[in-house]
Amino acid sequence: MALTQVESGMRLGLGTGSTAKHFVELLGERVAQGFDCLCVPTSEVTAAQARSLDIPLTDLDTIDRLDITIDGADELDLALNLIKGGGGALLREKIVAAASDQMIVIADASKLVETLGRYPLPIEVNPFGLGATRRSIEAVLVAQGAEGGLKLRLAATGESFVTDGGHLILDAFFGRISQPEALSRALLDIPGVVQHGLFLNMCKKAYVATADGVRTILTER
Numbered sequence: 630m631a632l633t634q635v636e637s638g639m640r641l642g643l644g645t646g647s648t649a650k651h652f653v654e655l656l657g658e659r660v661a662q663g664f665d666c667l668c669v670p671t672s673e674v675t676a677a678q679a680r681s682l683d684i685p686l687t688d689l690d691t692i693d694r695l696d697i698t699i700d701g702a703d704e705l706d707l708a709l710n711l712i713k714g715g716g717g718a719l720l721r722e723k724i725v726a727a728a729s730d731q732m733i734v735i736a737d738a739s740k741l742v743e744t745l746g747r748y749p750l751p752i753e754v755n756p757f758g759l760g761a762t763r764r765s766i767e768a769v770l771v772a773q774g775a776e777g778g779l780k781l782r783l784a785a786t787g788e789s790f791v792t793d794g795g796h797l798i799l800d801a802f803f804g805r806i807s808q809p810e811a812l813s814r815a816l817l818d819i820p821g822v823v824q825h826g827l828f829l830n831m832c833k834k835a836y837v838a839t840a841d842g843v844r845t846i847l848t849e850r
C-alpha cells in the first residue's frame with residue numbers, strides 16, 4: 630500500500646525495522662525496473678540494505694527536504710502519535726521524519742493502541758554522565774506516574790546497546806502515557822537526553838495490516 634504513495638522522482642526517507650525492511654525490498658524491485666527516486670536511510674542497517682538493492686542514497690546535508698518518509702512503529706494511537714525506537718534508530722528516524730513533507734507509518738494491528746505506553750519508551754542518552762541522566766529521567770517517570778522503571782538496553786552480546794550515533798538507550802516502562810506532550814518536554818529538558826521515541830504530531834497517515842485487510846488511518850494535520 631505504502632508503495633502506491635510513492636511517485637517517480639520523489640525523495641524518500643527509508644525507515645528502520647522489519648516492516649520498513651519489507652518496504653525497502655519492494656522499492657528495490659521497482660528501482661531495478663527503472664523507477665527514479667533518491668533516498669535518505671534512517672540507520673546504517675537500512676543504508677546497507679538499500680545499497681545492496683542499488684537504491685540511490687543521499688543525505689540531509691546534500692538535500693533540504695524529503696517528500697515522504699515511510700517507517701514502522703512500535704506503537705501508534707488513532708491520532709497517529711507514535712512510539713518508535715524499538716530498533717534503536719529513533720534519533721535518525723526523527724531527524725528524517727522532521728525533514729519530510731509527510732510521514733507514513735506501516736504497521737500491523739498489534740501496534741495500534743488506545744493510549745501509548747504499553748511498549749517501553751526508548752530514550753537515547755549520551756554515555757557521559759549516565760548515572761546523573763538516569764536519576765533525572767527516573768524523577769520524570771515518578772512525576773508522570775510510570776508503572777515501571779528504567780532499563781539500560783543491552784545488545785545480544787550482553788554489552789550496552791550502542792546507537793548509530795554512539796549513544797545508549799534507556800527503555801522506560803510507563804504502562805500508560807497520559808500526558809505525552811508534557812513528558813516529551815520534560816525528557817528533552819534533561820541535558821543528557823539526546824532524544825526520545827515519542828513521535829507527536831509528526832505522522833499523517835498509517836497503513837495498518839489487519840486480519841480483514843489494510844486499514845488506512847488519516848489525521849487532519
Ligand SMILES: O=C(CO)[C@H](O)[C@H](O)COP(=O)(O)O
Pocket residue numbers: 644645646647648649700701702703712713714715716717718719722
Ligand atoms: O522504530 C523503529 C526502529 O528504531 C521501528 O520502526 C520499530 O521498532 C518497528 O519495528 P518493526 O517493524 O521491526 O516492528
